[in-house]
Amino acid sequence: MRFLWVAVLLASTIGVSTASDSNYQLGSGDQIRIQVFGEPDLTIDQIRLGESGAITYPYLGALQLSGLTLSQVEKLIHRGLKGDYLINPSVSVSVMEYRPFFINGEVRQPGGYPFQPGLTVRQAIAIAGGLTERASRRGMSLTRNQDSRETTLKVEMATPVFPGDSIFIEDSFF
Numbered sequence: 001m002r003f004l005w006v007a008v009l010l011a012s013t014i015g016v017s018t019a020s021d022s023n024y025q026l027g028s029g030d031q032i033r034i035q036v037f038g039e040p041d042l043t044i045d046q047i048r049l050g051e052s053g054a055i056t057y058p059y060l061g062a063l064q065l066s067g068l069t070l071s072q073v074e075k076l077i078h079r080g081l082k083g084d085y086l087i088n089p090s091v092s093v094s095v096m097e098y099r100p101f102f103i104n105g106e107v108r109q110p111g112g113y114p115f116q117p118g119l120t121v122r123q124a125i126a127i128a129g130g131l132t133e134r135a136s137r138r139g140m141s142l143t144r145n146q147d148s149r150e151t152t153l154k155v156e157m158a159t160p161v162f163p164g165d166s167i168f169i170e171d172s173f174f
Helices: 002-023 070-081 121-127
Strands: 031-036 044-048 054-057 061-064 091-097 101-105 111-113 135-146 149-154 166-171
Touching (some): 101 121
Antiparallel strands (some): 031 044, 031 091, 101 111, 135 149, 135 166
């Protein structure tokens, strides 16, 4: 029974992390690795998406990757290489470094910081040196670009932060 409980817990944890990775949309500033198994000339260990969200890939030229998930990029490269270049390419794409998040307002060290999976507003504040004496604990907002739209939300300390998010901590008058 104990083994079954541990197995269920482990499976649910794996499912959560895989689901979040599979839905992640690439954007400007992300650094990725593209691997075509058995083809070292087509493997790129580190390439950062520029401001346009595009990269240049051997044989395929410019590829617009911003807004695509990792599996969509794998399929795009697979389709491009299949036939003319390779019989059945096996493509793997992974994020090596996420684009930064930003935190401004009443924190001790405002600025951009490297994103870490599982990040919350509380942890982002800690990374930025903590709140100043004038910081509002209720006046916190987060701006997120998703599907080419910018959305601003009121947040709490436990709110998840995603790559590219901008957090703003207001000042308190009392």
